[in-house]
Structures are given as structure tokens and as C-alpha cells.
Amino acid sequence: MDQVTSIVKHLSGTADEAARKKILLQLRDLAYSIETPDDTMGRIMFLHLQISGVRVGDDLRIFNLIAEHKDPMTLEQLQAASGADIILLGRLLRYLASIGMIKETEQRTFEATNVTTSLADPGNQAGIRHYFDHVGPQFQKLPSFLLCNGYQNITDRSNTVFQSAWKTDLPVFEWLSQHPEHFDNLNQHMAARRLQMPSWMSVFPFEREAKGWHETDPLFVDIGGGIGHQCAELKAIYPSIKGRVILQDLPHSIEQALSTPGVENMAQDFFLPQPIRGIPPILPYYYCFTYQSPGAKIYYMRGILHDFPDEKCRLILHNVISAMGEASMILIDDMVLPESHANWQATQVDITMMCALASMERTEAQWRTLLATVGLKIADIMVYTPGCHESVILAVRE
Numbered sequence: 001m002d003q004v005t006s007i008v009k010h011l012s013g014t015a016d017e018a019a020r021k022k023i024l025l026q027l028r029d030l031a032y033s034i035e036t037p038d039d040t041m042g043r044i045m046f047l048h049l050q051i052s053g054v055r056v057g058d059d060l061r062i063f064n065l066i067a068e069h070k071d072p073m074t075l076e077q078l079q080a081a082s083g084a085d086i087i088l089l090g091r092l093l094r095y096l097a098s099i100g101m102i103k104e105t106e107q108r109t110f111e112a113t114n115v116t117t118s119l120a121d122p123g124n125q126a127g128i129r130h131y132f133d134h135v136g137p138q139f140q141k142l143p144s145f146l147l148c149n150g151y152q153n154i155t156d157r158s159n160t161v162f163q164s165a166w167k168t169d170l171p172v173f174e175w176l177s178q179h180p181e182h183f184d185n186l187n188q189h190m191a192a193r194r195l196q197m198p199s200w201m202s203v204f205p206f207e208r209e210a211k212g213w214h215e216t217d218p219l220f221v222d223i224g225g226g227i228g229h230q231c232a233e234l235k236a237i238y239p240s241i242k243g244r245v246i247l248q249d250l251p252h253s254i255e256q257a258l259s260t261p262g263v264e265n266m267a268q269d270f271f272l273p274q275p276i277r278g279i280p281p282i283l284p285y286y287y288c289f290t291y292q293s294p295g296a297k298i299y300y301m302r303g304i305l306h307d308f309p310d311e312k313c314r315l316i317l318h319n320v321i322s323a324m325g326e327a328s329m330i331l332i333d334d335m336v337l338p339e340s341h342a343n344w345q346a347t348q349v350d351i352t353m354m355c356a357l358a359s360m361e362r363t364e365a366q367w368r369t370l371l372a373t374v375g376l377k378i379a380d381i382m383v384y385t386p387g388c389h390e391s392v393i394l395a396v397r398e
Helices: 002-014 017-033 037-045 047-059 062-068 075-082 086-098 114-119 122-148 161-166 172-177 180-196 206-210 229-237 285-289 310-321 344-357 364-372
Strands: 103-106 109-111 218-223 244-249 263-267 298-302 329-337 376-385 390-397
Touching: 002 017, 037 047, 047 062, 047 086, 047 114, 047 122, 062 075, 062 086, 062 114, 075 086, 075 109, 086 103, 114 122, 122 161, 122 180, 122 344, 161 172, 161 344, 172 180, 218 229, 229 244, 229 263, 298 310, 310 329, 310 364, 329 344, 329 364, 329 376, 364 376, 364 390
Parallel strands: 218 244, 218 298, 244 263, 298 329
Antiparallel strands: 103 109, 329 390, 376 390
16 A cells, blocks of 8 residues: 555656646545445534634644644643643544644654645635635525525525525625625635636736737726736736736725736726727727727736626626727636536535525536627637636637
8 A cells, every 4th residue: 555655646746737636536536435334424424523623723723833843743732832721632633633634643742744734824724714704604504595495596696695694685795894804814815825826827828919019008907806916916927018007996905905016006896887998990080080099908807707697797798898999808717617527626616606696607608608698709718727627718709
């Protein structure tokens, strides 16, 4: 078995991301295939306990303490650092070691693994808090909610699992704005997750599309771009590009936006008409002697449309389409699920979006259908995280 383990580690160490994900799935399926019914039920029935145990470990800073210590730590050292009762702490550490969150090297002694190091990361800890504290109650409510609604697909943003779980009439983001402790965890987690991922710019030929663009014309408009991470990354990778780079989001985000040289920060609601507009091709004669704005070359939306059901997506897209010039394109940075064998990391996000926002992660066929209803067609789909199906959809007018 040691030889098999060594071979698997070698293969995963030399594989690209898609191949590494495939190895993980094959190992999972192999493990499941040799489970007894008792093994299977013991694994499934205690899944809630895993995130609960990790949440407590986070509160006690167990993962940080072990990860930051060069040598294995004893139970007594961890008790002195955490302040927890030594019997309680011993039981918790024994459990965390048994599920692979930390490693028990000898009796009452523990050290870090790669999993421990991941759990010590502040962004990942924010994710644990977000999914346990905020999303967890929604998952608990999901079975009874679906029973009550007759197992219909959830498409009404005012009647989701979120409202039922938290006993509120507010949409999720309005509720989060009133509960900053939850909103902060979400924002910190999403920012950290994006930093760990490959960039969409690794697959999109940005220099080619920007070539010849005039420096006074809008080149890139990041719609709903938060505090401006994508604009900042764009300027860092392509410092010499010509054309205006514009960040758009609601006023509270723009107030906190990064001050990136060469990036214009603009307060804008994407449910309202897009102000960065091109001149329609049919014009009164007197426009022939005046400057005509071409609109933006690229209208970019990252993780926006997956937040909304189709009806709302059409409204957002119509606002962009009405502003497009002849050379304009829309870049949609979202998951594009395959029609079969979707990755579990993508499918669990899909169910989460349904619970909270009555929205979805879409398949390629669903994307094509949605875009066709507003007069767009897909010119290309560029996948940049094959394991999770995150992609850039290049959409143009039909």
C-alpha cells in the first residue's frame, strides 16, 4: 500500500489541475467502492459534525497554533495556548485527527498537515464561518422547504430557502448589509478564493482585442466589480494598454474601492441603463461631423449572472446590449457546467445559489438559451479552471 501511495503522490505532483482533480475523484470513488453499509452511513450521518468540529477548532485557533509551530505540539501546550479545558480539548483534538484535519504523531501530540495549513488561512477560516454560521441554517431548512413548495425549482428571489431559514422578507444581500459579521465573512472568503484561482486573463487574448483602441475611448468596463480587484489585476498585467478602464458598482462598494492608477471608479447599478454607451449606427446627419463614442470594447461581468434567475439576467443584459457599439463584446466570467459528470465543487455551489438567491450555475445549453433570448450569441467559451468549470463566455450580438 505504501508503494501505491507513493505512485499516486508522484502522479498528482506532476499532473495539471484537471488531471489532479480526476485523480481525486478516482480515489474517492475507489474509497466508496470498498465501504460497507456501516462505513457509508457512518461517513454521511456525521458530515454535520465535521464542519462543527472545524468551526470550534477555528474559534480556539487550533489550526493556527499547530501550523505556526515548527515541532509537534503536545496537548498540554495546546491547552495552555487555547485556554480550553484539557479533557474537552483532548477529545476535540482526537476527533480532528481522526478525520484528517490534523495529524496525531504520538500519544497526546499533534502536528500540521497540508489540510491544517489550509484551515489556518484567514480567508479559508472566513469561509468556514460563512458556510457554518450563515449558509448552514439554509441547508438544514432545504428538505422541508422543498417539501412545502411541491419540489418545484426555486426561481422567486423573495421566496427562497434563505428567507425561510432566517425568517426574513429581505433579499439576501440586503439582509447581509444589516448583518456585517456575516457579510464580512463572505467578502473575505470570496476575495481569498479568487486570489487562489487562475485568472480569466490566462485564457482570454486581451492584448489582441485591445490592439488599436484609442486611449480616450472606454476599453474595459467591470460591471458589478466590487472594490476593483479585476481592474487592478488588468492594469498590473497590461500596464501599457490604451483605453479607459472603468470599475462600476453600487456606491457603498465604490466608497471602499481600490485607488488603482488608470482605473476610473464609477457608482452604477447594473439594473439601470449602462452609462458607458456607443452611438447607435443610424444617426442624424449632424452627428457625422462630431466625435462618436464606440462604447466599451469589453463589458465584463464576473460572478454576476449566476446570482440571478433568468428574468433578472435578461434585464441586466439588456442594459448592456443597449450601450454596445459595433465593436463591443460582453465577457461573462462564470461557471459553465457540462451536461454530465459535473464536478462536485461546482454542483454544491449550484445548490447553494438556489437556496440563497433562487439562481443557478448554468450548463452550456442553458447559457446559449438565455443569451439567445436577448439577441446574443456565444462566440467562444474559454475554460480557465477545468476542475470547477469556471470559464469566460465571449458573447456578441447575433
